[in-house]
Amino acid sequence: MQQLDNRLTLKTIETALVEARSQVALTATWRDLHTGYGVGAIKGKKLFLSAADRTLLRELVMRHSNIDLLAGAGASIKHLGSNDRTTLSQQIPNEKLSGLPVAADMVLVGTASGELVLLGNTIRLPPGMVISCHYSQLHGLDRVVLVENLAPMYVLDDYLWPGDTGESVMLFRGSPQHSPAAVSNALKGVGSIICFPDYDPQGLRNSFTEHANLGGVIVPCESTTDQLLAAGLNKPDLFSKQEDARRWLDINRGELGYVTDLLARRIALSQEAMIRCELGLL
Structure with a gap:
């Protein structure tokens, strides 16, 4: 029946x-x-x-x-x-x-400092641990760091974060397995978003265009970029595929020194390559 x-x-x-x-x-x-x-x-x-x-x-x-x-x-x-x-x-x-997945409203968060502060409560996380929580738990935060890729979320303490950004709540931006819609809902309730993208045209364009309350972008310092390029970690093929993003950057952000350098040297570096390297906040 x-x-x-x-x-x-x-x-x-x-x-x-x-x-x-x-x-x-x-x-x-x-x-x-x-x-x-x-x-x-x-x-x-x-x-x-x-x-x-x-x-x-x-x-x-x-x-x-x-x-x-x-x-x-x-x-x-x-x-x-x-x-x-x-x-x-x-x-x-x-x-x-x-019709919604069980975890439709959940986001993945972590911290590089080992102390995750949500709604006035401190949660101590050992290195390599992240937690899943409802997106509303992030509402009211002054700042979050939005991390583009999943792998860095498990080694946050191994990055050399600029200034005090390592003390921030760090939020994975989402994937088919981790709802991007829940991330969007979480970000609606925070004061400022610091983006940590892949250092390539698409990563920078996404950072500039997807968040009205963008507070800054974390990128490799000039010495780090030189070091990673010398080590052969650049992805020129990926750079070549991002034509639309390159054109957008050239027109809309071409006056920024690091954008000009990225376009001139055809740089495409992953977040994973930047581990234990000096980072800057722009």
Whole structure:
């Protein structure tokens, strides 16, 4: 029998109810609804729905899922996706209907100092440890360091951070496994963002364009850049692929000395290459 707490099934039923359809294609879902609950009349490859059938569907969904699909936008399947699982668990029997991953609102944070301060509480972290927390835990912070790549998050204490930036909460910017949307929500509540990107055209462009409250960019010092280039750690092929970012930098930030140098020497250095090297804050 077709389950009525399945998101795809509910979406299928919602469309038929909202559009008051009198017939639908006889898919496996509709055949199961007909066989299991007596919904509609089969004629060829169609299932015909009367007003009574649509009323029955609405009542079945309310009985099984505690959702009224015709109660307006607030009860739509799309709306369910805007609530987290905890909120939905207090409204309907199946909180998984949110469609959101369990960790959708979580961000990954760490610190180079060993003391992570969130909401006035100090959390002591040994080297190499990061923690996952709800994005709202970062709201109210004066400053965060936004780290582009995941690998540096596990060796934060091995970087030579400029000034007092090493004492900041450091936030991983996100990936398919760590929700970028949660990172965006976290950053909405902080005073200033210090970006620590890869030192390449795309990394700099992202830093300049993605954050209205940008407070600075962490880049390798000139001596560090020379050292890494001499060691053969530059990625000229990657630099060549970032044509759009190069053009944007040349037009919009070409007056900055380090941007001019990066473009002239075709520099593309990863964050990982900068470990134990002197960094600067610009």
